[in-house]
Amino acid sequence: MxxxxxxxxxxxxxxxxYTLRDEIAHINxxxxxxxxxxxxxIETYWLEKSQLLCLMQLLKQQIPNGFDMCFDLxxxxxxxxxxxxxxxxxxxxxxxxxxxxxxxxxxxIKVALSEPDKSIDSVCGIWANANWYEREVxxxxxxxxxxxxxxxxxxxxxxxxxxxxxxDHPARATEMEPFxxxxxxxxxEQQALKFRPEDWGMKxxxxxxxxxFLNLGPNHPSVHGAFRIVLQMEGEEIVDCVPDIGYHHxxxxxxxxxxxxxxxxxxxxxxxxLGGVMNNFPYVMAVEKLAGIEVPERAKVIRIMTAEMFxxxxxxxxxxxxxxxxxxxxxxxxMFIDREKLFAIIEAFTGARMHPSxxxxxxxxxxxxxxxxxxxxxxxxxxxxxxxxxxxxxxQNRLLKARTVDVGAYTTEEAIxxxxxxxxxxxxxxxxxxxxxxxxxxxxxxxxxxxIGHKGDSYDRCxxxxxxxxxxxxxxxxxxxxxxEGPYKAEHPQTTPPDxxxxxxxxxxxxxxxxxxxxxxxxxxxxxxxxxxxTKGIMAYHLVSDGSTVSYRTRIRTPSFAHLQMLPLxxxxxxxxxxxxTLGSIDYVMADVDR
Amino acid sequence: MGxxxxxxxxxxxxxxILALILIAAFLVWVERRMIGIWQDRLGPNRVGPGxxxxxxxxxxxxxxxxxxTPKFADRFTFLxxxxxxxxxxxxxFAVVPFSKTIGVSDLNIGLxxxxxxxxxxxxxxxxxxxxxxxxxxxxxxMRAAAQTISYEVFMxxxxxxxVLLAGSFSLRDIVExxxxxxxxxxxxxxxxxxxxxxxxxxxxxxxxLPEAETELTAGFHTEYSGFKFALFFLGEYLGVxxxxxxxxxxxxxxxxxxxxxxxxxxxxxxxxxxxxxKVLFFIMFFILLRTSLPRPRFDxxxxxxxxxxxxxxxxxxxxxAILRLTGVLGGVHV
Numbered sequence: 065m066x067x068x069x070x071x072x073x074x075x076x077x078x079x080x081x082y083t084l085r086d087e088i089a090h091i092n093x094x095x096x097x098x099x100x101x102x103x104x105x106i107e108t109y110w111l112e113k114s115q116l117l118c119l120m121q122l123l124k125q126q127i128p129n130g131f132d133m134c135f136d137l138x139x140x141x142x143x144x145x146x147x148x149x150x151x152x153x154x155x156x157x158x159x160x161x162x163x164x165x166x167x168x169x170x171x172x173i174k175v176a177l178s179e180p181d182k183s184i185d186s187v188c189g190i191w192a193n194a195n196w197y198e199r200e201v202x203x204x205x206x207x208x209x210x211x212x213x214x215x216x217x218x219x220x221x222x223x224x225x226x227x228x229x230x231x232d233h234p235a236r237a238t239e240m241e242p243f244x245x246x247x248x249x250x251x252x253e254q255q256a257l258k259f260r261p262e263d264w265g266m267k268x269x270x271x272x273x274x275x276x277f278l279n280l281g282p283n284h285p286s287v288h289g290a291f292r293i294v295l296q297m298e299g300e301e302i303v304d305c306v307p308d309i310g311y312h313h314x315x316x317x318x319x320x321x322x323x324x325x326x327x328x329x330x331x332x333x334x335x336x337x338l339g340g341v342m343n344n345f346p347y348v349m350a351v352e353k354l355a356g357i358e359v360p361e362r363a364k365v366i367r368i369m370t371a372e373m374f375x376x377x378x379x380x381x382x383x384x385x386x387x388x389x390x391x392x393x394x395x396x397x398x399m400f401i402d403r404e405k406l407f408a409i410i411e412a413f414t415g416a417r418m419h420p421s422x423x424x425x426x427x428x429x430x431x432x433x434x435x436x437x438x439x440x441x442x443x444x445x446x447x448x449x450x451x452x453x454x455x456x457x458x459x460q461n462r463l464l465k466a467r468t469v470d471v472g473a474y475t476t477e478e479a480i481x482x483x484x485x486x487x488x489x490x491x492x493x494x495x496x497x498x499x500x501x502x503x504x505x506x507x508x509x510x511x512x513x514x515x516i517g518h519k520g521d522s523y524d525r526c527x528x529x530x531x532x533x534x535x536x537x538x539x540x541x542x543x544x545x546x547x548x549e550g551p552y553k554a555e556h557p558q559t560t561p562p563d564x565x566x567x568x569x570x571x572x573x574x575x576x577x578x579x580x581x582x583x584x585x586x587x588x589x590x591x592x593x594x595x596x597x598x599t600k601g602i603m604a605y606h607l608v609s610d611g612s613t614v615s616y617r618t619r620i621r622t623p624s625f626a627h628l629q630m631l632p633l634x635x636x637x638x639x640x641x642x643x644x645x646t647l648g649s650i651d652y653v654m655a656d657v658d659r
Numbered sequence: 660m661g662x663x664x665x666x667x668x669x670x671x672x673x674x675x676i677l678a679l680i681l682i683a684a685f686l687v688w689v690e691r692r693m694i695g696i697w698q699d700r701l702g703p704n705r706v707g708p709g710x711x712x713x714x715x716x717x718x719x720x721x722x723x724x725x726x727x728t729p730k731f732a733d734r735f736t737f738l739x740x741x742x743x744x745x746x747x748x749x750x751x752f753a754v755v756p757f758s759k760t761i762g763v764s765d766l767n768i769g770l771x772x773x774x775x776x777x778x779x780x781x782x783x784x785x786x787x788x789x790x791x792x793x794x795x796x797x798x799x800x801m802r803a804a805a806q807t808i809s810y811e812v813f814m815x816x817x818x819x820x821x822v823l824l825a826g827s828f829s830l831r832d833i834v835e836x837x838x839x840x841x842x843x844x845x846x847x848x849x850x851x852x853x854x855x856x857x858x859x860x861x862x863x864x865x866x867x868l869p870e871a872e873t874e875l876t877a878g879f880h881t882e883y884s885g886f887k888f889a890l891f892f893l894g895e896y897l898g899v900x901x902x903x904x905x906x907x908x909x910x911x912x913x914x915x916x917x918x919x920x921x922x923x924x925x926x927x928x929x930x931x932x933x934x935x936x937k938v939l940f941f942i943m944f945f946i947l948l949r950t951s952l953p954r955p956r957f958d959x960x961x962x963x964x965x966x967x968x969x970x971x972x973x974x975x976x977x978x979x980a981i982l983r984l985t986g987v988l989g990g991v992h993v
Contacts, residue, residue, distance in 0.1 A: 278794050284876060300798065300957060391865060391954025397698035463865065463953045640798070641956045644874050 083107060084171050088119070091126050095119050100150050100174070103353055103592045106161075108172040110152040113184055116175060120190050123162060123171065131162035131171060132480050134191035136621040137198065139205045140608060141231045143179070147589035147611050155179040156207060159606070160187070161593065161621075165480055165494075168501050172593075183208035186215075193483040196629045204229035204317075214264065219310040219658055222256045228318055235318050259294045264306050266296050273298055278640075282311045286389050286644045289654030293631065295640070302638050307631045312654035320618025324584030325351050326425060326560040328615070332605075333419035335620060336656040338381055339599045340374040340410070341367070344423035346605045349505060350594040351425050354587050354609050355558040361548040363427035364506035369440075369543035370422060371596075372536040373410060376447070377403055378599035379529045379536075382651040386526055387458045389648035390467045395458050402450055409439045425585065426559030431552045440544050444537055451533060459530065465523060472634050472646030473521035482633070483626035486601025487528040488650065492520035498597035505596070510539050522649035529651070558585040584613045593619075600624055600651055620659050624652035672763055679752060683896035684714040690896075690946050697950050721892075724885035729791070732882060736790035741883065741890035744783025748897045751776040755904050756831045758914045758931035769830040770822065773905065774815055777860055781807040783894065784862070784869055788879040799878025802957055803869035806859055809964040814856035816972040820849040820979035821909045834913030841912040845982070848975040850910040852968055857902035859960070861895065863945060865952040868960060903941035904934075911937055 084107050085097050095118065097109040111119055123131045140157045142148060154176030163170050175184060186209035187194045198209045199218040206227040209215055217224065226233050234240050245253075259277060261268055269275060281292035290311035296304040316335060320328055332343040345367065352359060359367075380403050384396030407417045412433055414420035422429050458464060474484075476492040489496055497514040499507040515531030517524025553559055557576040567577045579586075589611035595604035601623025610616040627650050635643050688703060688711055695702020703713040728737055754769035756762040766772055781803055788800015822828060824845070825836035833842075843850055859866040870878030880891050907913055914930035955963065 276794060286874065387953065391867075391871070392952065393694075393864070394698050394950045397700060401699055461953060463955055466959055467953060467956055639956060639958065641871070641874050641954075 084169075085109065087127055088122060091122055092118070095122075098150075098152060100152075102172070103590050104594065106170045106172050106593065108174060110150070110174050110176065113175050113177065116173075117185050117187070117190075119173065120160070120187050123173075124190050129164055129166040131164045133163040133165060133483055134160070134187070134194050134197070135163040135170065135483060135602075136161040136604060136606070136619070137187075137194055137201065138606070138619045138621075139201045139207055139229075140617045140619075141205060141229060144231050145608075145610055145616055149589065149591070152176050156182060156205060158184060158201070158207065159619075161604075161606070165496055177207065182206060183210060185210055186212040188212055191483075192481050193626055193629050196625065203227065206230070216263075217310075219313045221253070221310070223253055228315060235315075235322055259306070261296065266304060266306075270298065270303075275303060280640075280643075282308075286647060288385070288647065288652065291628075291654050291657070293643075295635075295643070297640070300639050300641075302635050302640065302643060305632050305635050305643075307628050309625075309628060309654070309657050311658070313658040314655075316659040317618050317620060320615050322614060324613050325587055325615065326584045328618070329423065329425075330419065330421040332620075333421050334655060335622060335659060336378075336598060336600060336603065336624070336653050337418065338374075338378040338653055339603075339656075340377065340418060340420055341370045341414075341422045342374045342378075342596065342598045343603070344421065345371055345505065345598075346594045346596045346603055347607075348423045348425055349596070350592050350605045350607045351587060352554075353592045353594060354590045354607060355425070355556070355585070356588075357426045357554050357556045357558060359427060359505075359554055360551045361506075362431075362550045363552050363554070365543050365547055366428050366432060366552060367423060368506055368510070369540055370410070370413065370420075370428075372539045372543075373406055375536045375599050376533050377406055377410075378651075379533050380406075382529055383454065383458065383526065386645075386648040386651075387464065389644050390464050392458065392461070392464065395454060398450070398454070398457075402447060405446070406443060409436075409443060412436065412439060424553065424560055426556055427551070427553030432547075437544055437547075440540060444541050444544065447537055448534065451530065455530070459527065467641070468522040468526065468645050468649065470519065471522045471642045472638070472649060473519055474630065474634050475520060478630070478633065479520065482630040484601070484630065485623050485626070486597065486599075487525055487532065488601060488623075488627055490514065491517035491524040491528045493518040498595060498602055502595075504594070510542050512536075512538050522645050525649040525651070558587065560585050586611065586613055587615075595621075598623060600653070600656060601627065622656045622659060624650075624654075624656035625659075627652055628657055668763070671761070675752065675757070675761075675763060676749060679749065679897060679900070680893065682900060683893050684718065685711070686896045686899065686942065687717070687892070688713045689942070690949075693943070693946050694950050697947070718889065721889045722886060726885050726887075729793075729882050731792045733790040733792065736786050737882075738887070740783050740787035740790060741887045741894070742783075743786065744780055744894035745890045745897070747776045747780040747783070748894055748901055751901055752897075752904075754830050755901075755908065756834055756913060757934055758929065761931065762831065765829055765831050768828045770818060770828045770833070773830075774811070774818075777814075777901075778807070778811055780860075780894070780898070783891075784879045787883065787891070788869075791879070791882040793882050795875045795877070796879050796881045799869040799871075799875050799881070802871075803862065803879060805957075805961060806862075806866070806868060806964075809961055810856045810859040810968075813852055813964070813969045813972040814860065816969070816976055817849045817852035817856065818909060819976050820846050823976075823979050823983050830908050830913075834908055834915060837912040837915060841910060841915075841917075843910040845979070846910055846975070848971060849979075850906065852972045852975065853909065854902075854906060855968060857906065858945070858948065859964075861898035861902050861945075863895070863899065864949040865954050866960060867954065868957055871954060899942055899945050900938065903938045903945065906941050907934065907937040913937075 088095060088097060095115055096112060100108045100110060102108045137160050142153050142157055143155050156177040158175045158177060160173040161170065177184065186198055196218060198212055199215060201207050202209060202215050203217045203220050204227055261277060276297045278295040278297055279292060280295055281287040282290045292308040294306045294308065295302050316331055319331055323331065329344055332347045333340060335343045380399045384399035387395040410420060411417050414422040476494040479489045479492050493516050495514050495516050500514055512535040515528050517528050553563060555563055560580055562577045562580050564577060566573045587609045589609050591608050593604055593606040595602050603623060604621040606619035607615050608617040634646060692702040692710060704710040706712040706716045728734060751773050753763040754766050754772050784803040785800045788796045821833060821842050824842060825833040827833060862869050880888060883891060914934040916925060916933050
């Protein structure tokens with residue numbers, strides 16, 4: 065630590081070569097930060113629990129171009145970890161992953177907690193969206209956050225016993241007693257679902273009227289999945305609302321601790337189930353970074369091409385359902401035809417449609433089929449004309465504009481405060497696309513624009529996505545015209561399944577092949593976080609490897625989780641019909657929220 | 660023969676009612692098939708040739724459903740509501756002249772009777788929403804009440820121009836007054852207002868706010884199933900037929916053939932056929948509307964009614980009256 069002689073950083077410029085610790089020490093020299101080297105190059109510091117609020121306030125408000133977005137917040141149960149890598153590691157680690165949009169820089173703050181004292185101060189007062197993240201940590205690990213406004217379970221039902229992501233919590237039904245539901249228990253479960261406004265600090269009546277509490281969901285045609293929003297209404301006007309998630313929770317993070325590095329890939333497909341290979345992308349890149357695999361050029365371009373295809377697929381579905389939510393019944397059918405055509409191409413490439421699990425550690429599952437370019441070229445020529453038609457049918461429709469312009473608007477500051485990323489952020493007029501800001505997987509080689517809106521309303525969110533489809537076509541066209549020759553998988557022992565061409569010729573490739581196929585690859589101990597600009601916003605995988613065949617901790621940061629949290633903010637004062645249009649324009653998928 | 664003759668009106672009535680119900684059932688298939696084709700898919704095409712018997716299959720299925728009434732519902736009103744909806748619309752058809760000779764009644768206040776019945780029809784929706792004791796249904800019922808009250812005002816006003824020209828409230832007189840030229844030639848504004856109000860009265864997209872499935876799940880009929888639901892369904896399609904028939908009668912010469920064809924061979928086609936063709940045309944228009952437009956918000960719908968449609972219908976009425984008094988527009992009984 066160098067508190068003794070702080071560097072002068074008062075004239076900080078973007079790109080200057082000071083570490084964040086220098087900057088922090090310049091403002092407050094009493095904070096004892098200890099650095100940890102992490103493979104993903106994000107500056108990572110350990111901090112004493114008692115200094116948490118002090119540092120967080122400093123990071124957000126005092127430091128120039130501060131860390132305005134709480135990108136992710138999660139915990140790791142370190143009790144059975146063998147390679148702890150640093151001496152600071154306690155029983156539990158809380159990880160705060162913060163981002164400064166202006167600096168385009170991240171910082172990771174870690175706090176060690178001991179088992180007898182599983183509690184820490186809440187940072188809700190600093191970043192509004194820490195609220196749900198802290199609730200999730202409480203739900204999954206039983207770590208208490210003092211001064212949290214409403215520390216209740218969020219993903220698990222309120223009647224759940226135990227905290228699922230603890231290492232001693234069973235991971236499979238077969239490890240538990242057979243499930244039975246007695247009448248008495250059923251009543252308890254039913255009661256637990258009942259909404260009590262008082263729990264949320266809501267009043268049952270105003271000075272002159274009673275409020276209606278309307279359960280929108282979990283089964284409702286317009287909540288796009290199993291999602292419940294309790295609306296506090298006066299007439300048809302929404303006074304306040306409480307989003308209730310967790311109905312689609314499948315324990316994807318827990319499953320990551322059982323599946324081999326390779327066999328977890330199909331699970332990722334189902335996180336944002338409309339995103340297909342887009343979900344594989346951050347996961348395989350994270351594993352590759354841990355293993356030190358360099359992906360060949362052809363595989364990179366194939367990955368980008370298929371990922372952009374899934375961006376189109378997801379956006380087309382969004383476009384249709386958005387129009388349908390506003391009452392236009394036909395566009396979705398036309399768009400489904402376009403999706404079918406694209407799925408046919410995906411099927412020709414991968415053998416599957418929505419969830420191809422096509423990416424592999426070190427490359428992709430198979431090379432492109434013969435004649436792939438004809439298929440793609442046909443589609444690239446076909447879609448823009450259709451988009452022009454939809455432009456007239458949907459975007460220029462006056463009724464649709466009347467329903468969506470100025471509806472559900474938020475500002476750039478609010479968006480960042482709530483961790484909104486992707487089209488939802490760009491619709492506010494803020495051009496921040498991870499593919500441009502931090503090009504990954506070869507995106508720096510492509511030419512495309514980042515479409516932005518300016519009002520941040522429902523209409524702009526749709527507008528941005530429509531333009532993104534055109535940009536995706538541009539990227540696919542560039543892939544088509546510049547597809548490199550060469551292998552589609554890296555030549556590296558950890559590539560899964562490994563290259564087999566020489567296995568029968570020398571023992572040095574036979575043994576790794578045998579081991580990798582039977583056990584799965586052994587990934588060196590380490591820690592890494594990789595983000596991609598997914599269909600709905602920024603999706604990140606934070607992987608902790610203990611040097612074995614399975615991940616020690618798989619943390620999935622999804623965009624939809626953050627986006628739903630800001631619903632109460634944007635729905636106040638809306639009519640029910642506006643809320644439906646707003647929900648449609650957010651473009652979330654419950655599997656992406658609940659994991 | 661002398662004994663059977665008094666029964667003729669009853670037989671006529673029964674046939675008309677049965678025919679209407681069959682038409683409504685047939686319409687369900689027509690609509691689904693047409694929407695299917697317009698939306699680049701097939702629509703029901705399996706039951707019978709081209710799928711025409713689909714409605715019968717649906718009817719059998721719907722009648723086979725459990726007659727379920729929720730425990731919390733207001734039982735009597737809950738049962739009553741669907742009947743009000745279907746019966747009032749069927750009653751309206753009593754004053755509709757289907758051809759030169761067919762028609763249940765030539766009531767001299769036919770138009771007022773039609774207005775009265777469509778106003779009563781909303782009770783079906785409002786009571787259904789109320790009696791279901793379901794918040795979605797209640798919201799749907801509330802919307803229906805507000806929507807009907809607003810749109811009924813200028814629906815009535817939009818027809819008054821026609822009354823001025825025909826000099827009668829009897830629908831048959833109105834049709835006969837169009838021998839020279841159809842009223843659409845001078846009443847196009849009234850016709851437009853009437854059509855919009857008609858769509859709102861029959862709760863069809865884009866004005867289907869009382870049921871708005873993306874917002875209120877199914878609105879006023881959320882809790883309905885089986886036969887009771889079938890009555891609402893029937894009511895909706897009868898409503899579409901009724902509004903189409905009224906548009907044809909008031910503005911498009913009813914069962915009369917177009918003037919320029921009256922003296923040709925086509926003029927010999929039975930008046931019933933002319934009527935049916937015209938009504939089918941408007942039904943198709945209704946269906947096409949449903950596939951192509953999004954839904955306005957509730958307050959936008961009401962604002963549109965009071966701020967645009969009401970002034971338009973008043974202007975139409977005033978202009979017609981002025982032109983009528985100055986003798987520019989001729990009338991039958993001056």
